[in-house]
Amino acid sequence: MKKKVFILLLILLSSSDISAQQNGKKSIKEAMIEYAYQDIEKAIGYYRKLKRQESEKYNFENENELNNLGYQLMNEDRKEDALKIFKLLVEEFPNSFNPHDSLGEAYLINGQEELAIESYRKSLELNPENKNAKWTIAQIQYQNRDKNKFDSVYTKQEYLDDLNELATRLTEINPHPYRYMTKEAFWGVVQEKKDLITDTTTYSEFIWHCSELIANINCGHSFIPGYFGQEREMLPDTLRFPLELINIDKRLYVAHALVNEDKIEVGTEIYSINGISGREILNDINKHIGTQGKVGNAGKRHLFNWQATAMIPYALRFPKTYEVIIKGKKEPIQLEMLENYEFPLAALNRCQETFCLDFSQENNTAIMKINNWDFYGGRFKILQKFIDDSFQEIIERKSRNLIIDVRGNGGGNSWGAAHLLRYLAKKPFTYFKEAPLGSEKLKPLNPFENTYQGHVYFLHDGRSGSTTGQLLALAKHHRIGTLIGEESNGGIVYTGGQRMNRLTNTGVFYMVGRVNHITNAPSVSEERGVFPDHYVVQTLKDFLTHTDTIMNYVIKLIAQDLK
Template sequence: MNMNRFILLLLIFFTTSICYSQEKKSIKETIIKTYYNDINSAINHYKKLKKETSNEYNFEDENELNNLGYQLLKDNRKEDALKIFELLVSEFPNSFNAYDSFAEAYFLNGNKELAIKNYIKSLELNPKNENAERFIVNVNYESRDKNKFKIGYTKQQYLEDLDELANTLTTVNPHPYKFMPKEDFWRVVEEKKKLITVTTTYSEFIWHCSELVANINCGHSSIPMYFIQESEMLPANLRFPIELYNINGKLYVVDALINKKMVKSGTEIRLINGKSSTEIIKDINKHISSQGNVGNAVKRHLFNGQSTAMIPYSFGFPKRYEIVIKGKKKPFVLNMLETYQFQLKNLNSCKETLCLDFIGEQKNTALFTIKHWDFYGNRFSIIKKFIDDSFTEINNKNIKSLIIDVRGNGGGNSWGASYLLQYLAEKPFTYYKVAPPNDAKLKPFTPFDNRYKGAVYFLTDGRASSTTGQLLALAKHLNIGTIIGEESNGAVFYTAGQKMLSLKNTGVFYSIGRYTHITNVDSISENGGVLPHYYSVQTIEDYLLDVDTPLEYTMKLIQNK
């Protein structure tokens, strides 16, 4: 036998033997096949196997138990999952991820105190564990004092917090002056300081803070939770006593509340306490965070949900309101509220987070709705399965027109958007041009063999932000479909990876974006959002009658095609 050939065969045999000897059975799969329905017995079986046959099973990989725990959570067996995660931390006491999972299981079982304790332990093992850090801050946010409206701090405390806020915004966010010149930003800071007096209240101060945060024009930097901090502490008798709707820069009554006898729904309001609707919207918009130099679209949606609170903050909490309506010259005084409960109106037919419906007379148009992309970690399998199953059904039914509704989708895990694009794109694409170095979306994606080949339409609005803006930017750049609605909240440039913080003295919570992400699109400006091919929003009449104007417009496009 040729010596080289003999050596080659020997190497192959040796390598195969090593690989074979290293193969170990999955302890997770073993438990699932044997004692999955009895976790106490499963744990005893685990310990017995480890003691008697440790070389046959994969006890070294902590993901075996970790994945088993999440499988139990997925099956809604929370208490059993907790037992597996308890075993996990005892087996891997130096693993930050084990304590992170243990903490999540405690939280899902309703034990917030032990959840925090284990997240703190996880942070001790890995100070860079942002999930643990985020959870602890969020718990503090949820347990915040919600009755601080009239509380006052010293002038010095307010000034210190303004300095802290301004300095943190401009050092943590990597691009604080991209959309607003540095000198303008700091000029506003000094203007706010001059407004602080010994009688300044917490409610007045947080209104000042919101303008500073909004001035860096970062969609991931804001006073968090859509004006909730400001709204929740506002007494009902100081609210503006009519719900308003901003459409194309005009203010319309959608619910007159206690003033129904004086003003009808659908009425346009021209003046409030002597200020025009244009002036009011301009002032309020300065306090609403958005991405880059986007137009009115994103800001009007937040106003529409919080008009009864935002107007009082803008006016300095007056105890009396008088309005002038279209067609009338004389103002009249409104009745003030005693109680108030806002009812959020659903703007599309989908009642769940993920929906697939077939619409039209022949049910030959697919309506595919995703309300957010918040499917991280093990939960990503949920949205992946939804997308896979949806396109299997769409293709099997030979659907020629697909409407993708992302209105109100404020973003989330960009893996969901990139996965969806693989069903829509005709050629390979790269999701990001710039992102943190370890982000795999900097590499090309290949479209799926069973990609959808029919006509695609996107429904969007000003609330479509972050990952959704990226999806729309790539779709428009790659000529994937037709976009209907209004400008999205950003498109190409984002500073994501937001971190929630609170000011030292006043405890105002705020979020800051930290990591630069630039979508791989050269045909759309970094300064704004994705402009639709066809602009379509509800008129006030359609809103009051629950008519989905953009969807009806899209159906007409499909019919006329």
């Protein structure tokens, strides 16, 4: 049972005090804090003394007393002291599953992974339904996974059993697995993959099959961790495709020639690879890239552009040599293969931090860049402070225009987007129309008194997903600003709360979204991402010259509006 969320921690802390008051006994947690909060060893000694001498006066029978004290210490970054309290908790309540879960988390935070797994497994013995324990064990195993399984071979039956397990788990855990693909079509693909399994199928071939099954439920929160990370990391450099390619308008162009600079120029269009057209290759690869709903090419294109040297070998079944047909030449060109590989392309991002705020005096414009919303629990105040401080400065400077750049922002805590919108909305809004019961975002959220009154421009692309898609959907529905860029990777339907899973035989790790949310923006399609008001993407020339096409566009648009 995860309790890192600070709001939940406060509830737990207060609940133990209330429980102590209700049964007429004093809080042992408060007694320990008052006696020796800065010396936990001394506080534990005091606990034992009170239990021996005055057990009837204190709430020793409530495990939340020690549990909450442990998390209070953990929240203050007193990790070793928290571990001592959780050890005491398990000693006092050895047959309760949650103390072992808490101790496992303390061990993990203190870097003792083997002991953490031992505690989580004990928690699972006591409560087989403890999903947090299962998930955390899988996370630890994922971090320590075998990264040298490329040529490993399992039995045909083990592969078939794992395909059944994967398909079943996907369709049982995800709340709407057949929303975008029919049940018959999904299970038809499962059978197609089973028919491809032989006694010589390798792990690398098998994980490629798995990625297609996961992509077929079209859930932006269901994927193989690392977004092609497991596949990429085990692929030998000598088997990588020896050109960096980019997908522009479903055509392949050379972004970097790597070891083939003397054979092919940057910017050259590749018509075919080993006799297969570029369009066919992209179509096959796109089947293995998951996006939210029926999002078009944008979301898949960006991932391909950063993983092309690895994705092409998987799509073509790991050829030992490559020959390409390029524009302007009829004869194929034999490519030199790589010996070592290092990604050579730089990301186009002027903000190297998690978030940045800049000002342009030329057109009286503020530029807010948010790279992710990954601030949960007690850390949320970091993001909240950035947003609050930014708007205070923006309003003080009387910035007439505000550019909010969320390109590449794949999501995170939706309270971040909600907090931002409260500075932009002109009237109360409800964030979700469907969400878990009790969610505060099912209720109207009021704009702040000092809302921004200028012109707002949102910059987004095919990597803008999850919470960012929700932000864009609400902004578009309420006409809060002008959207510029390309279709986002989702916007209305959001299946978060994903958990790590691991296939029984092959050990393939995968994530599945579990919790359904629907953003309250009825004018935006539930099937697709959020479309911009102005469609703008990089051209080939802009990509090769590192030109920020979308930013340049909005600057020109602002200049025109000022005239």
